[in-house]
Amino acid sequence: AQKVTQAQTEISVVEKEDVTLDCVYETRDTTYYLFWYKQPPSGELVFLIRRNSFDEQNEISGRYSWNFQKSTSSFNFTITASQVVDSAVYFCALDNYGQNFVFGPGTRLSVLP
C-alpha cells in the first residue's frame, strides 16, 4: 500500500531563515510520481512540483528547491530565505500512475516577521 509521511506537523521560522520540509513515502511500485502542493490560509490548493520516479535530479525554482532521493524514499522541499507569504500548509503526495493518489498529512509552516 502507498503511504506518505510528513513527520513535521508544524514548523515556525523567522523570516529569511531557510526551512526544509520532510517527505518520506512508501510504495512497492517502481514507477510513480511525487508532488508538492501548497495550501495557504485562503484554503485553495496550489500545485508546486511534480517529479517522476525515474528522474532523481534535484530541482530549483527561485527560492524553492526539491531533493529527491530514491535510496531513502524521500522527497524533501526547501524554502530559502523564507517570507511571510510562504506561511501555509504544505502537502506531499504520491501517485502510482493514477491507481492510487495519496497525500501526506501536511506540514503547517509559519513564517514570522
Add this chain to the structure above:
Amino acid sequence: DAGITQSPRYKITETGRQVTLMCHQTWSHSYMFWYRQDLGHGLRLIYYSAAADITDKGEVPDGYVVSRSKTENFPLTLESATRSQTSVYFCASSESIGASSSYNEQFFGPGTRLTVL
C-alpha cells in the same frame, strides 16, 4: 469563468439528509476527483472518474455516491449524511494521468465546507 468551481461553498445539514456537492470544470479535462480534507489526514480520495460514465472508488468511498453523465460535471452525493462526514471537500480535475509525458497535475476547486449536525 474558466476553471473548476464547486457549489455550494458552505453547507450545513442534519444527520440522515441527502446532500449533493457540485463540481464543474471548463477545461474538458478527462479526469475528475473528489477528496475530503480532515485535520491530521491530509486529503483522502473518495472517488475519481476517468471519463463520462466511468467512475471508480478511492480510499474512502463508503457513504458517498458519484455520477458523471457529462465530462464537465462530477457531483458527489451523501445519501444519508453522518456527523463523520463533516469535512472540507475538494474537487479536482486533470487532463490525463498515467505513464506518459503528457501527465498533468491535478487542479483543485476552492472546496466545500460541509457540516453535518
